[in-house]
Amino acid sequence: MGTAVAALDAMVRVxxxxxxxxxxxxEAGAGRWGVSRVRRAFALVDPRAESAPESKVRVALLLAGLTPVPQLVVTHAGHFLARVxxxxxxxxxxxxxxxAHHFEGxxxxxxxxxxxALLAAGxxxxxxxxxxxxxxxxxxxxVEAALGA
Known part of the structure; x- marks a missing residue:
């Protein structure tokens, strides 16, 4: 499911x-083979996802009942801190x-x-x-363990 959603996320994003x-x-596919899977994937589409791996992680979390905010802007004391x-x-x-790009240059x-900075802000x-x-x-x-802590 994550791979399909990642592809749909990317198509909507661009x-x-x-x-x-x-x-x-x-909706036009009603009654066709596989449409129920397409509906489940479509319900999880979010154009804020910036990569396929991010989409796959988000989908796994959503299917487990966890609801993260994609591309969350974090502020602290009224100042921009990060976008996660x-x-x-x-x-x-x-x-x-x-x-891989996180380890270049x-x-x-x-x-x-x-x-x-995020850690310092709690x-x-x-x-x-x-x-x-x-x-x-x-x-x-x-994630469940961290949210339960």
Missing amino acids: GAVQTAAMSAMV DLGWPEQKLAVEYEG EQIVRDDHRYA WRVIRLSAADLRDLDGVVRR
């Missing part, structure tokens, strides 16, 4: 298809997917400063990599 048009296509991939503002929990230094950050995508159940457990 404007290749509008959600209204996609909804009409889903997925977050729970009330619990001050952020989930960040770090692809100065990006790792910028990320370290951003995470230090936020907790769960950092994910490609390896975590192979165990999304484990990611869900980590």
Whole structure:
């Protein structure tokens, strides 16, 4: 399901298809084979997702009953602090997917400063990599544990 949603997220994000048009296509498919799966995937589409891995993590969390805010803007004392991939503002929990570009050039230094600022403001950050995508159940457990803490 995550892969399908990731593809739909990307199509909506870049404007290749509008959600209204996609909804009409889903409705027009009533009675056709596989339309129930398409409906489930369409219900999870969110154009705020900025990468396929981020979409896959979000879908796993949503299917587990967790509802993160995608691309959450975090402020502290009235000042912009960061924009995180997925977050729970009330619990001050952020989930960040770090692809390969996070380890190129100065990006790792910028990320370290951003995470230090989040931590100093009382936020907790769960950092994910490609390896975590192979165990999304484990990611869900980590987030559930953090939200329960």
